[in-house]
Amino acid sequence: MEIVLTNVREFEELARQALPKMFYDYFRGGAEDEFTLRENIEAFQRIRLNPRVLLDVSSINMSTSLLGFKLSSPILVAPTGGHKLAHPQGEVATARAAAACNTIMVLSFSSNCTIEEVASSCNAIRFFQLYVYKRRDVSAKLVQRAESCGFKAIVVTVDSPRIGRREADIKNKMVAHKISNLEGLLSVDANADGGSNLEAFANETLDPSLSWKDIGWVKSITKLPILIKGILTAEDARKAVEVGVSGIVVSNHGGRQLDYVPASISVLEEVVQAVSGAVPVLVDGGVRRGTDIFKAIALGAKAVMVGRPIIYGLAAKGELGVRNVIGMLKNELEHTMALAGCPSVEDITRSHVQTPADRLRSLI
Ligand SMILES: Cc1cc2nc3c(=O)[nH]c(=O)nc-3n(C[C@H](O)[C@H](O)[C@H](O)COP(=O)(O)O)c2cc1C
Numbered sequence: 001m002e003i004v005l006t007n008v009r010e011f012e013e014l015a016r017q018a019l020p021k022m023f024y025d026y027f028r029g030g031a032e033d034e035f036t037l038r039e040n041i042e043a044f045q046r047i048r049l050n051p052r053v054l055l056d057v058s059s060i061n062m063s064t065s066l067l068g069f070k071l072s073s074p075i076l077v078a079p080t081g082g083h084k085l086a087h088p089q090g091e092v093a094t095a096r097a098a099a100a101c102n103t104i105m106v107l108s109f110s111s112n113c114t115i116e117e118v119a120s121s122c123n124a125i126r127f128f129q130l131y132v133y134k135r136r137d138v139s140a141k142l143v144q145r146a147e148s149c150g151f152k153a154i155v156v157t158v159d160s161p162r163i164g165r166r167e168a169d170i171k172n173k174m175v176a177h178k179i180s181n182l183e184g185l186l187s188v189d190a191n192a193d194g195g196s197n198l199e200a201f202a203n204e205t206l207d208p209s210l211s212w213k214d215i216g217w218v219k220s221i222t223k224l225p226i227l228i229k230g231i232l233t234a235e236d237a238r239k240a241v242e243v244g245v246s247g248i249v250v251s252n253h254g255g256r257q258l259d260y261v262p263a264s265i266s267v268l269e270e271v272v273q274a275v276s277g278a279v280p281v282l283v284d285g286g287v288r289r290g291t292d293i294f295k296a297i298a299l300g301a302k303a304v305m306v307g308r309p310i311i312y313g314l315a316a317k318g319e320l321g322v323r324n325v326i327g328m329l330k331n332e333l334e335h336t337m338a339l340a341g342c343p344s345v346e347d348i349t350r351s352h353v354q355t356p357a358d359r360l361r362s363l364i
């Protein structure tokens with residue numbers, strides 16, 4: 001009997017069944033106690049909605065724009081490495097699905113398909129995620145390749161001076177999967193002594209000396225706009241604006257880096273207030289429902305990015321699975337907007353949500 005899937009969470013079990021344990025654990029896992037991994041989901045669940053009624057919702061428009069690019073909905077594909085561990089077509093299948101859904105895909109620096117393969121696979125707006133390596137020439141080369149392949153922005157990930165301690169990967173001795181973009185540029189022999197080879201590889205290559213002045217270096221190697229991914233405080237958000245980024249992604253890397261940091265959705269509003277509209281603010285971490293997207297927009301996000309559900313869709317059904325995941329989230333958002341009385345994304349306001357802090361204030 002065919003299983004009827006009704007929400008994106010259900011793809012996780014299909015992915016678990018389809019994948020070797022080592023790879024499923026890598027995709028699912030978070031750092032150490034996985035507090036932040038759980039908190040990303042639970043913090044969304046603590047936010048309530050305040051619907052408004054009698055506001056003609058016969059037509060719902062989810063479209064929005066980011067850095068001047070038009071999107072069919074405020075949903076982007078987050079950068080996640082290693083898509084060939086999920087499906088033989090890897091990032092090419094994900095990119096085709098994102099293109100079919102008129103969604104921007106942020107291609108991970110750690111992809112298994114090359115920048116060129118992804119660029120030639122379909123016609124879509126794409127951003128490129130950058131890790132700054134100790135070998136700056138290698139990072140610069142990848143940015144130049146992305147720029148010449150028509151990628152539209154660079155997303156610099158700044159929460160990873162070293163990789164988080166993912167204990168499942170340590171137990172499984174996670175392999176250092178092939179990062180195709182590095183072929184001919186870098187070969188690293190990073191065999192962990194009994195632990196995660198991916199962690200050993202990352203710690204060998206990532207530049208832990210990266211600092212604010214280096215955003216200037218990234219700007220100097222490209223004409224593309226720069227977004228900074230991995231901001232969790234108002235202080236850092238202000239600094240990001242000062243150094244001239246074009247956008248901020250509030251993110252804790254899906255709970256995979258420093259454990260016990262707050263859920264991204266819990267700090268979104270303070271970041272939005274700190275930048276006072278100077279640049280668009282995106283958020284990721286724990287987005288699993290259309291209502292989550294609605295909540296993020298109400299708290300000031302321009303758009304959300306989605307990580308694991310995309311990989312689970314890919315593992316379960318390839319390109320079709322990714323289309324299904326994005327499609328389900330879009331349908332749920334459309335439905336939420338109708339029931340909340342918001343015919344367009346611009347109609348979603350702060351007054352449509354009630355956070356735990358709001359409830360506390362109303363008691364005082
Ligand atoms: C398997 C996996 C690989 C990831 N790889 C990257 C990466 O290469 N670069 C990056 O900036 N973030 C990476 N991330 C973090 C995501 O971009 C995103 O911040 C996170 O997945 C959002 O949380 P969610 O999975 O709950 O949606 C990865 C996340 C996962 C789950």
Ligand SMILES: CCCCCCC(=O)C(=O)O
Binds near residue numbers: 163205206253256
């Ligand atoms: C530099 C290689 C590290 C790949 C790690 C990918 C990633 O960010 C993850 O969360 O996993």
